[in-house]
Amino acid sequence: MNKPKNYMVESILVTLFCCLPLGIVGIINASKVDAAAAAGNDAEAQRLSAEAYKWVKYGFFAGLVVGVLYLVFMFVLGGVAMMGNR
Amino acid sequence: MWYKILIAIALVLAVATYFQFDPAITTNNFPKCPLYSFTNLYCTGCGSQRAFHQILHGNFIQATHYNVMAVIFLPYILLKYLIDLGNYLFNKNINLSFYSNRKVNLSILVVFIIFTVLRNIPIYPFNLLAPHK
Numbered sequence: 408m409n410k411p412k413n414y415m416v417e418s419i420l421v422t423l424f425c426c427l428p429l430g431i432v433g434i435i436n437a438s439k440v441d442a443a444a445a446a447g448n449d450a451e452a453q454r455l456s457a458e459a460y461k462w463v464k465y466g467f468f469a470g471l472v473v474g475v476l477y478l479v480f481m482f483v484l485g486g487v488a489m490m491g492n493r
Numbered sequence: 494m495w496y497k498i499l500i501a502i503a504l505v506l507a508v509a510t511y512f513q514f515d516p517a518i519t520t521n522n523f524p525k526c527p528l529y530s531f532t533n534l535y536c537t538g539c540g541s542q543r544a545f546h547q548i549l550h551g552n553f554i555q556a557t558h559y560n561v562m563a564v565i566f567l568p569y570i571l572l573k574y575l576i577d578l579g580n581y582l583f584n585k586n587i588n589l590s591f592y593s594n595r596k597v598n599l600s601i602l603v604v605f606i607i608f609t610v611l612r613n614i615p616i617y618p619f620n621l622l623a624p625h626k
Contacts, residue, residue: 422537431609441595
């Protein structure tokens with residue numbers, strides 16, 4: 408039985424660079440994966456791994472959506488400002 | 494496969510953007526953290542955009558002023574992806590044990606939480622952990 412991926416590095420990346428605390432939840436789950444695997448609880452390790460992945464995904468897409476919305480907002484504002492200056 | 498190429502292009506563009514423009518300059522209009530905008534709290538990643546710009550320019554000291562953790566964990570993250578890339582290219586299966594060591598991972602969690610609490614205390618020396626010039 409292979410040890411499930413713990414998503415620790417991905418969780419840290421999301422926590423540090425997506426500016427959203429969702430990554431912390433990922434780290435909490437990621438840090439439990441290997442403990443469960445070491446205890447021989449494979450089902451629990453699989454579940455925690457999936458859970459960690461879920462939060463990494465949420466954090467990543469939340470960051471992406473905020474970033475894209477921000478860009479759109481800025482372009483709209485810029486366009487309005489330009490039209491006002493005609 | 495096609496989405497991997499898209500991700501690679503997006504990554505290169507993102508790095509180039511962070512190299513060229515300094516998020517610390519407000520007229521550059523980088524996205525602000527929504528949590529900070531609403532609560533004025535510094536979360537774990539606060540200052541990491543500004544820190545990343547400084548890291549790309551080799552100013553590691555200024556980067557630690559913005560976000561110490563981004564600087565400390567950069568080698569940790571890069572090493573992992575380098576190993577993964579090496580494993581993929583040379584069809585190996587090398588794993589460093591501290592990436593899946595539960596004591597190491599729990600310590601990281603505890604350090605992150607303590608760091609996040611401390612950087613929100615507006616008293617010296619804790620305010621050195623908050624993003625500053």
